[in-house]
Amino acid sequence: MKRDLFDLSIPDGGAYTDLLVKRPDYQRLVTFVENKKEPLYSWFYYKEGFARELVWKLLDEMGVPEGGTVFDPFCGTGNTLLACMQREYNSIGCEILPLGAFVSNTKLQQDYDVEKLAEEIRRINSFKFGETSLKWVDPGFIDINRAFSRYARNDLLFFKEKIIWVEDEKIRNFMMLALLSIVLQASNAKRDGGVIRIVKKKHLAPVRYLFKNKLKRMFRDVKKMQHHDCFAKAYLGDARSFEPDEKVDACITSPPYLNYIDYTKLYGLELALLLDRDEISQLRKMSLRSHIGAESRGKTVDSELLRQTLENINDPLTKSPEIVGDYFADMNQVMKKVHGGLKKGGKFALVVGNACLPGTTIDVDLILAELGQKMGFEVKEILVANVRWCDVHGITKDRPARESIVVLEK
């Protein structure tokens, strides 16, 4: 019988491998793709986010009690929170990036004064261009002068200044999100995998045009919005120390993958527009990297699978072991917080990607399952949602790497 990529990714033996279940029906849902056409979810394109349906499917499959509360310690742009709200679940999120927390909370806003919003949109669109007193903040890792044309630089700040003066907070946030969401399109930059690059784009639409269109599309969504009677909020914080005030029924989350993505750099242009100088320098000091903490601290966790994996890292150029150790030490800390915050019987779904290193694959899903079990979770199953090939050192299709959903129960 022909073995597909999913089969190839499931080893014949080893700890927790009997819990691996092929679930290609989750393949598209662990990506942002489906959200691009959904009202509200499409307000900000966050490539690292997952689909609304993923949350809905997990709520059903895990049997989260109706009206319960769901926690997402790495809430990104709030897709878990919004999906829960739309199904009348309460939700609490935590996110370290101010951009993510802002986008989340703006997507969760309800009960707009639609007429007032329409009027403010008309007003902002009618401004004749002029100079602005605002200045760009240097994000430190990308050259603003190369990233934008002179016009785009001025116009983004021009609109930001007008938005700051909007009295109604809800409308102000709505407009600021619209402006943030067009920053990349208005720039000569491109997010490419885990990095942001300056590229020469042939046709750059003017800021005013992009902004007007975005406001129009978002306004259409607001008009169709329904009220949901539940609590939903994203808190700015660090998942390693954040604890919800009340016990929750479930946790659905996706931590940063072990793939060296630096979110602060990747979203540096938007952050430079959103934050002031002090906030940016604060954020830079935190130096958020692929692992969820900062600089390598050489921490370790008690995991047999991790010890075996680290022994296999045989490339002297890869200074990964400390970072890998730190990643799991940080994840262990977060998982303990989640364990403490979950009700007995509460479910915990972790969407994770395995990492490709020269000579070895780090089975993040299996290692987190082991860590979970050690702290008192029962490992229910590991849903294999997607499988891709590791391409390392010029060898394409070297070996398969899973993207999985680890399901634990307290």
Ligand SMILES: C[S@@+](CC[C@H](N)C(=O)[O-])C[C@H]1O[C@@H](n2cnc3c(N)ncnc32)[C@H](O)[C@@H]1O
């Ligand atoms: C894979 S993304 C989550 C995306 C989210 N599921 C969504 O749909 O938008 C991981 C998120 O974790 C955030 N993050 C990284 N380190 C963190 C920490 N220590 N505490 C809280 N959030 C953190 C990143 O900024 C990023 O937004």
